[in-house]
Amino acid sequence: MGRVIGVIAIKGGVGKTTISSSLAASLANEHNRKVLLIDANYSAPNVGLHMDIVKPECTIHDVLYGKLTLYDAIHRKFNVDVVPGSYFYTKKINPLKLKQKVQEVKEKYDFIIIDSSPALNEEILSSICASEHLFVVTTPDYPTLACSLRAAKLAKNRGKPIDGIIINKSRMPDYELDLRDIEKAVEIPVLAKIPDDKTNIKALFERMPTSIYDKKSKFAKEISKLAGVLVGAPESVKWWQKWIFGVGKDAINRQVLKKSYYEKMFNSVVGGNKDE
C-alpha cells in the first residue's frame, strides 16, 4: 500500500522540487520501489525540468480539469512514474481534486511523492490534503524558518501534523540557525541537514535528478539516508565517522521516524490477522 508524502514549504526556491525529484529517484533506483512523482506546483511547475520532460503531452492540469486519471498523464523517467505540470494551461482547474485522484492510484505504488507549491492558497492545501505524510523544507535562516512555522501550523490545523523538517542549502553553519534551534522553534524533528551543493546546478542543467546525476554527491547522500528511512532500511554510519562526529541528532530523528512508520504498519498487520 502506497505512502503519500507531500514536500511542502511556504517559501519559493528552498529546494522542494530538487528534493522531491531526487527522493523519488532514490526510492526507485536504490531501493527498487514503485514510485509516482506528482507536480502539484500548478502556477510554476518545474518537476519536468528536473526529470527530463520538456514537452509533456498530458499534465496534472489536464487531470484536475477533466475526467482523466493520473495514469493518463504518466511519463516514465529514471524508473519513476512522473506526472508533470503545464506552464501554459489557461483553463481553471480544481487543485483540491488531487486527493481523490491520488486515492484512485494509491494501491499501485509503494510511494507517491507530491511536490508542492509555496503559494499560501488552495495550491498548497491541495498537497496538504492529498498527503498522508508531510515534510517541510526550510533553509537555516530566520525569514525562511518563520515561513516554515506557518506551514507547520497550517498543516496541523488541517489535522496533518508534519513528520519532519529538511534543512536545505546549509552554507555557513557558523552563521546559520542550528538544528536544535530550529527544532525548538518549530517543535518538529529535523530529519536531514543538506549542504549547499553545486552538483544540483549541474544536474538541473542536464535535467536529471541529482541522485541519478551523481549519487556520491553530498546532496545525493543525504537524500539517500532519507529514502532509507522511508523503506525501513538500516542506516550505516562508519565507525570513524561515529568516533569523530558522534551520531547526529538528525540521524537519531530518522531512526525514531522509521520506528514510528514501521511499528504502525506492523501493528495494523497484526490487528488485521486478529480480526480474521
Ligand SMILES: Nc1ncnc2c1ncn2[C@@H]1O[C@H](COP(=O)(O)OP(=O)(O)OP(=O)(O)O)[C@@H](O)[C@H]1O
Ligand atoms: N542543496 C542545494 N544546494 C545547491 N543548490 C540547491 C540545493 N537545493 C536546491 N538547489 C537549487 O535551488 C534552486 C531552487 O530549487 P527548487 O526549484 O528545488 O526550489 P523549490 O522550493 O521547488 O522552488 P519553487 O517554490 O519555486 O517551486 C534550483 O536552482 C536548485 O538547483
Ligand SMILES: [Mg+2]
Ligand atoms: Mg518547485
